Amino acid sequence: MTTDIGTWIAALLTLCILSFLYKDNPFYKFAEHLFVGVSAAYWACYYIYNILIPNLYNPLFVQGQLLYIIPLALGIMMIMKLFPQPAWMSRFPLAFIVGTYAGYNFITYLQTYAIDQVRATLVRFVALESWQEFFARPGAVTFLSAIALPVVVVGVITGLVYFFFSREHKGIFGGLAKTGVWFLMIAFGASFGYTVMARISLLIGRVYFLLHNWLHII
Amino acid sequence: MFNMLLLLLLLAIGVNSTTYIESLNLTLVLQTSTFPETPQMLHGTAPPAPPTDITGQDRPNDAGGRTVVSWTKSADDGQGKNSVQEYVVFRSTNIDGEFTEIGTARKGVQEFVDISTTDGVEYYYMIKAFDGESFSEPVLSGAITSSAQWFHVGRVNMLVAVLILSFLILWFIQRAKKGEELYIRPIAGLEAVDDAVGRATEMGRPIMYIPGIMDMDNIQTIAGVIILSRVARKAAEYECPILVPTCKSIVMSAAQETVKEAYLDAGRPDSYDADKIRYLTDDQFGYAAGVDGMMMREKPGAVFFMGCFYAESLILAETGHSVGAIQIAGTAQPSQLPFFVTACDYTLIGEELFAASAYLSKQPLLLGSLKGQDWGKGLLIIILIIGIILVSFGFQQVVGWLTVG
Missing domain, CATH: 3.40.50 (Rossmann fold)
Structure with a gap:
């Protein structure tokens, strides 16, 4: 068992958090409040020293760049929320943030989630060499390789059809949408399994910390 | 001065002066960024052939501050003696002035992007092939100036997409506002x-x-x-x-x-x-x-x-x-x-x-927006189907049309 005080604190707090698996209890409450409080304070300091000072204080008050008066004014207007009388002023910086980022993301999202995705899906529907490979060496791997491109194309198109909101999902349209949902659910299933395995590795890491770093059992 | 004194001292004590002069020469070449007029033969090997056809231009479609220098590979790069290891790029604002090393390009590469220019200033570039021991003859470019562009021609496809989608959304918002269900x-x-x-x-x-x-x-x-x-x-x-x-x-x-x-x-x-x-x-x-x-x-x-x-x-x-x-x-x-x-x-x-x-x-505003987006998705599906048919028949250019710069 270690004599390092830091490891002891980390181990005991880990056990406090894990005790939530049984039910809510005072140990969990203690660790939770400590975690929330310490992390909130940490991020407050982080923002002051890594955002406010280098991005506002230094350019405005050290380098004298007067353009930075605008973000300073917006920041002060945001703080006005704390006072009932001028609280309405905080709406302006909020509107500025939401409007700016909505406009900015319009271009980013259109490129990343639409144009680039369509371009990546422009593939040959039938890859003859893959089918030749399959007929030469029949098997699951060569078969999956041969049908990969058609599956991608059908999955993308039917998936897009599912996300049509202004038309009722009936008839052929409904059938395509249902196929799209199947593709989505299969993809979610694969993603679920993959991520669960990643979480298991996190659990193993924590148990290893307790048994190795703290107790020195393994 | 210190080197000269050291050389005299070594001569006095009988050290092989040729070896030291060679190493001294190497030291001087590495320490200075001023280019010599003749090829550098450091250890008796012949220098590599120089690159040729050096050209330069402002880097297109950017916000300025960048130029692109291009050249044709040395005759000893990948062929001939195949001795070139890299190309060393020097820069000066005066063709007769002192050139400063600003970077290197690996062998086989024929382009260098200078990311530290000031817009409007004329720069001259000099490229030398380096084989690990000696430099080739230098080759000089003409004057190159960087500038900012207002329009990124590589993103015209994005502009078209934004205009079409915006038009569809605004059009359906108008229809919704007029009371259309x-x-x-x-x-x-x-x-x-x-x-x-x-x-x-x-x-x-x-x-x-x-x-x-x-x-x-x-x-x-x-x-x-x-x-x-x-x-x-x-x-x-x-x-x-x-x-x-x-x-x-x-x-x-x-x-x-x-x-x-x-x-x-x-x-x-x-x-x-x-x-x-x-x-x-x-x-x-x-x-x-x-x-x-x-x-x-x-x-x-x-x-x-x-x-x-x-x-x-x-x-x-x-x-x-x-x-x-x-x-x-x-x-x-x-x-x-x-x-x-x-x-x-x-x-x-x-x-x-x-x-x-x-x-x-x-709300009509949001409903119209949603309907416009649906039409946008419909357009994407049509582009997908036509594009896949074209690509399947070997017409690959369609992929380039959708590539955003």
Whole structure:
């Protein structure tokens, strides 16, 4: 068992958090409040020293760049929320943030989630060499390789059809949408399994910390 | 001066002066960035052939401050003696002045981007091939000037896409404003919003609304706050308390404004309690721990997860499930959707989250926008089908048309 005080604190707090698996209890409450409080304070300091000072204080008050008066004014207007009388002023910086980022993301999202995705899906529907490979060496791997491109194309198109909101999902349209949902659910299933395995590795890491770093059992 | 004294001393004590002069020469070449007029033969080997046809130009489609220098490979690069290891690039603002080394390019490379120019200033570039021991003859470029461009010609396709989509959206908004009925298909998760609020009210428990862990610069958070407006209004009508723990201070401000507005609209401004919309911490798992604790103690009857979530999604949804709350989730994070599908009663998948605000409010502005987006998707499907047919028949240029610079 270690004599390092830091490891002891980390181990005991880990056990406090894990005790939530049984039910809510005072140990969990203690660790939770400590975690929330310490992390909130940490991020407050982080923002002051890594955002406010280098991005506002230094350019405005050290380098004298007067353009930075605008973000300073917006920041002060945001703080006005704390006072009932001028609280309405905080709406302006909020509107500025939401409007700016909505406009900015319009271009980013259109490129990343639409144009680039369509371009990546422009593939040959039938890859003859893959089918030749399959007929030469029949098997699951060569078969999956041969049908990969058609599956991608059908999955993308039917998936897009599912996300049509202004038309009722009936008839052929409904059938395509249902196929799209199947593709989505299969993809979610694969993603679920993959991520669960990643979480298991996190659990193993924590148990290893307790048994190795703290107790020195393994 | 020190080198000269050292040389005299070595000569005096009888050291082989040729060896030292060679090493001294190497030292001098590496220490100075001024280019010599003749090829450098450091250890008796012949220098590599120089690159040829050096040209330069302003780097196109940028905000200035960059030039591109190109050349034809040395005759000893990949052929001939095959001795070239790299090309050394020098720069000067005066063709007769001192040239300073600004970078190198690996063998086989025929281009160098200078990212440190001042717009409007004329630069001269000199390239020398280097074989690890000696430099080739230098070759000089003409004067090159960098400048900023107003228009990125590589993004014309994006401009066309934005114009088409914007036109469709504005056109359908106009039609919706003129009173045209725009159909929106039922979305199961949204149909259940009112039921969930009603159920929490009947059980005498509060509602918990979690707008994700990202800030207001994330489009999913914005969508989440818009849906909060509808949920808060319904909660105000039913006089059901609503708890909104947030991970970002600006989201807290936006959520407070939204809920306050909803309570005013519902005619119950006195029921609004700003303390129920609270900031916990910016830390992802600190936030998850805090929300879990709140769930266990407040025991909400309905929990809404609407926004951008990461690894905390299952932790939150499992806890909500364990307290018996009806749960409705919505996110566009593909990696977290499986967890919400598993642990929640209803899940808004991807774009359904963005459609929710239009569906719930039925405002012409949002309905028209949704219809316009649907037409945009229809266009994408047509482009996909035509593009795949063209690519299948070997017409690959279509891929280039959709490549954004």
